[in-house]
Amino acid sequence: EAQVTQNPRYLITVTGKKLTVTCSQNMNHEYMSWYRQDPGLGLRQIYYSMNVEVTDKGDVPEGYKVSRKEKRNFPLILESPSPNQTSLYFCASSLSSGGTQYFGPGTRLLVL
């Protein structure tokens, strides 16, 4: 089954404790992206990757890091989480950057 998976689905952490949210896709997509969804703000892009070892900032990259060492994986790293990063996070992948994106189920993060 073609899908995008994210782990964990739910996470409660404390300020400053490094965390990683994993994302994996099995569709051989070149383009992957991370979004956060906040009330009244819709989906905002954090980082994206056009291909392996190629990543770039989206609209709200501050406080986040990513890596793309393999085509299928695109982890999101919060080196020192802060309460304003409490949000719902989605990973997505697509054949190309402007095409139809397939989203993971989401990771709800609470930073205390």
Next chain:
Amino acid sequence: DQQVKQNSPSLSVQEGRISILNCDYTNSMFDYFLWYKKYPAEGPTFLISISSIKDKNEDGRFTVFLNKSAKHLSLHIVPSQPGDSAVYFCAASWNTDKLIFGTGTRLQVFP
């Protein structure tokens, strides 16, 4: 600066009637538009799209209309069903660049 706007945060429609969700954009360079549907506790799923060379695209109960001169697109759902209750996001892109999403409209279809 919100390039893609959905000015109605919510919409309530009776089952069987038409649902019309609206989306406005500011960048005239956008050439590809999509609608996504999102249920609670799930990721958004692709619903329907339209390229700027068309003004209408239909898929079953769902039709997207594009008015380039007004920089406006709309999603029509006919007839509306309770299972259509979800949050709908419109999105736009240009020259195969990244997607820009709107803020979403929560549709509730009641019996």
